[in-house]
Amino acid sequence: MNPNLNRLRRSMMFLNAQKPSLIKDPYIYKPDSIMLDLEDAVAENQKDAARYSLYHALKEIDYRGVERVVRINGLETAHWKEDVRVCVAGRCDSIRISKTESAADVLAVQAEMEKAEEEFGVEKGSILLMAALESTKGILNAYEICTASPLLFGVALSGGDYTKDLQTKITGTGVELAGARQSMIIAARAAGKQCFDTVFTNLDDMEGFRKEVEMIKAMGYDGKSIVNPRQIAVTHEVFTPSQKEIIFAEKVVKEVDEKKAKGIGVFTVDGKMIDIAFYPGAVRTINMAKAAGVYEGDL
Amino acid sequence: MINAVGRDIPQEIIDATGMKPFAGAFARHNETYTKAAPTVRAIIDPREDKMVGSIAEVLKKCGIKDGMTLSFHHHFREGDYVVNMVMEEVHKMGIKDITICASSLGKAHNPLLPMIEDGTITNIQSSGVRGKIGEAISTGKLKGLAIMRSHGGRVRAIESGDVHIDIAFIGAPTCDKYGNMRANGGKSDCGVLSYAYVDAQYADKVVAITDTLVPYPNLPASISQVNVDYVVEVDEIGNPAKIATGAAKPTTDVRKIMMADYCTQFVINTPYFKDGFSYQTGVGGASIASTISLGKIMKERGIKMGLALGGIAGPMCKLLEEGLIEKIVDTQDFDLTAIQSVATNPNHFEITGSEYANPMNKGAYVNQLDFVILASLEVDVNFNCNVVVGSDGMITGAQGGHPDTAAGAKCTIVIAPLLQGRIPAICDECTAITTPGETVDVVITDYGIAINPRRQDLIECMKGTKLPICTIEELRDKAYAIVGKPEPVKFGDRVVGVIESRDGTIIDVVRQIKDYEWDD
Structure with missing residues (x-):
């Protein structure tokens, strides 16, 4: 299994792959993933230039552990196959499939990726996939998409296109996205995949942004697509377990291990009733804290 | 000669300027020296009127002539009108070989370019320069040498006599008829006049230029009447929008x-x-x-x-x-x-x-x-x-x-x-x-x-x-x-500027820029 399949992905920052000044050093802001965009940010007659810029960035720049995801053009375009070739030739970490509507879409990209891996001598399975759901059909097929390939690590909502398909618009209340968000996280969790929320574009409304991140965290999401490094700190803060949560999780893990050995099933930690069902959640908190570099304990 | 920061200072520049190569930031600690002093024209007669009708007239009264050193402050920043308005009159009079000794010059002073080209201005001493003047110096258009000094270094140079100011022109947001200048209360407020104090104390002639004449006495004065020869009232000494901006929004970068x-x-x-x-x-x-x-x-x-x-x-x-x-x-x-x-x-x-x-x-x-x-x-x-x-x-x-x-x-x-x-x-x-x-x-x-x-x-x-x-x-x-x-x-080989260390030694020189030549 690719060790990156379930890596920490709290923030996924969009960057226009055609802009050298943007893609030369986004790692200094320490996002978990960057999303090098060949799709909407790049003008139709600049697609080839963006691929050149992307290829050289992937080959030359040490992104210091930040995951390099590339958003390729949609399967309805003439660009996506060449996009996939460049992604593989440059050895990105993951490919984001735009406008995914079915398992067949995922498999088509996977087949093209495997062809390119053959061509460039890249180890099979070393590059992962993720799917962007941008239409009502995509949302309805979320589970099918999530289970289409073992290389697919997760799904992301693309709110702009989705609301157009829904014949509404982004209102700022979240009501128009509520169904999609719920459907996606349920499908992703059922398939054991990660789930990422859409972008929040009003950079002046940091309070609104924080609320949205807190909401999707509460819904179960793994992370958020972001458009500016200003959004990283808040996203990471919300998605990183607090010291209080870490200490509690640590106690749960230790107590469950100890009590299990003694044959005790239910007990209390800090006044809260705890049983074995709390164990996976506590382990997840500790793992997340470790991945985020904030765990100082001995588990 | 290689100085203490490893820069090669040409001997001819050391000879021509009489300056020593930089020997370390604190090398002149404890040195003793005697300060320079200006030549003062006493104003004993209380009937003398310091008000003068125009810049041209005040230049004549100050005895403007070829080769003089004129000084200015930069508290009006990119909104400054004073340097240009004085130099335009100097230019009209056909005066040549002027040394400008300013606390700083910026893009606001781009209009000086023709005066550099025709030899009206042949030397520039400033904290630095930007825009067209910088280009003119770097491309060798200034006939003499540019000397770049720090704010502290400029005061030192004036007080020690390394540079002697013949006429200081001090733009004053407010001034009274007898030369008391303040930095507040006028159309072109700049807050303080800190860099102009030394000009007022060490120049032979001191001219206040204001666009806001206020009743006597204008107190508390930044620069006192006792150092001021003449006062000229003009329409505008600066562009307030460029002197001071509103509160800067904190960066979002x-x-x-x-x-x-x-x-x-x-x-x-x-x-x-x-x-x-x-x-x-x-x-x-x-x-x-x-x-x-x-x-x-x-x-x-x-x-x-x-x-x-x-x-x-x-x-x-x-x-x-x-x-x-x-x-x-x-x-x-x-x-x-x-x-x-x-x-x-x-x-x-x-x-x-x-x-x-x-x-x-x-x-x-x-x-x-x-x-x-x-x-x-x-x-x-x-x-x-x-x-x-x-x-x-x-x-x-x-x-x-x-x-x-x-x-x-x-x-x-x-x-x-x-x-x-x-x-x-x-x-x-x-x-x-x-x-x-x-x-x-x-x-x-x-x-x-x-x-x-x-x-x-x-x-x-x-x-x-x-x-x-x-x-x-x-x-x-x-x-x-x-x-x-x-x-x-x-x-190229020609030295066009000296970067003076704050203690008056040469920390570096700036040479004339040369067009890039591609290797075959």
Whole structure:
């Protein structure tokens, strides 16, 4: 299994792959993933230039552990196959499939990726996939998409296109996205995949942004697509377990291990009733804290 | 001759200027010297009227002639009209071979270009130059030599007689008929007149130029009537919109905020960060952001700043109002908030350029600084800084108080993004050196922080922190790995400018730029 399949992905920052000044050093802001965009940010007659810029960035720049995801053009375009070739030739970490509507879409990209891996001598399975759901059909097929390939690590909502398909618009209340968000996280969790929320574009409304991140965290999401490094700190803060949560999780893990050995099933930690069902959640908190570099304990 | 920062100073420049090569930032400590003095025309007769009808008339009264040195201050920044209006009259009179001795010149003074080309102006002495004047100097159009001096260095040069001012023209936001000048209350308020004090005291003739004549006596005066020969009233001395902007919005550039946070974290982890500490910072985005973030921590920890020094901007005044600063000691105001603060807040004081930074007086304010936060165009691996010459070889900046504060502060921090576009800011060798590395303690970039190995104490202080400390060589390597090592700019042989160290020695020279020639 690719060790990156379930890596920490709290923030996924969009960057226009055609802009050298943007893609030369986004790692200094320490996002978990960057999303090098060949799709909407790049003008139709600049697609080839963006691929050149992307290829050289992937080959030359040490992104210091930040995951390099590339958003390729949609399967309805003439660009996506060449996009996939460049992604593989440059050895990105993951490919984001735009406008995914079915398992067949995922498999088509996977087949093209495997062809390119053959061509460039890249180890099979070393590059992962993720799917962007941008239409009502995509949302309805979320589970099918999530289970289409073992290389697919997760799904992301693309709110702009989705609301157009829904014949509404982004209102700022979240009501128009509520169904999609719920459907996606349920499908992703059922398939054991990660789930990422859409972008929040009003950079002046940091309070609104924080609320949205807190909401999707509460819904179960793994992370958020972001458009500016200003959004990283808040996203990471919300998605990183607090010291209080870490200490509690640590106690749960230790107590469950100890009590299990003694044959005790239910007990209390800090006044809260705890049983074995709390164990996976506590382990997840500790793992997340470790991945985020904030765990100082001995588990 | 190779000077103490390793720069080759041509012997003919040493001979022509009589200046010595730089020997170290503190080499002239304890030296004694005798100050120069102006020639004063006594005004005993109370019937003498100091008011003069026009610039042309006052030039005649002052005995303007070829070869004179005329001085100006730069408190009106890019909104200044005074330099151009005086020089236009000088030009009309056909006067040649003028030396301009200004505390600084900027793009506002682009209209001087034809006067440089036709020999009206043949020498320029300034903190720095930008725009067309910088290009004119760098491309060899100025017939004489440009001398770039720090704010403290200029006062030293005037007081020691290295330069003698024949006529000082002092733009005054308000002035009375007998020459008492203030920096507040007029159409073109600039807050303080700090850099003009030395001109008023050491020039043979002193002319006040104002657009707001006020009733006598205009008190408290920044510059007193006892030093003023004539007063000229004109329509406008400056463009208020360019003299002072409104309160700058805090930057939203995450890179700058990140560097500002590094800076604040560095500051608070030094032993100097304690109640009563002294601090100076610039006006750039990262500097302003660091003032704001430092203010928050001061509040949290109950630590007050005893002294805020230097060029002042709104965020510093806000901390004064909040009671987090005891006293602001001011030499220049960058925005309307600062201008208003110095006029109204009893703990916000105007000082002279000499008090601020003159290295050869009996102790300037900069000597009492704990921290100074500076910027730089380039920093070399020996921590030498360049704030005057662009990486393209063109003169495009000003020393300001950079070398003065760096030498004075206990902890000198330079903030510079590692890359300025495609140019590495951390490099093997600066295009020019303005501030010696022995006075620079820390360089903060967006990629990491380097501490000068001379400061093992600071290296030790940062050991427990999460700051990304590395060596300056590592920063240079990171920069070169991203954008490559640029080929050096090609210069000709002719020296067009001298970068004077604050103590009057030559720290570097600037040569005429040469067109790039492609290798075959």
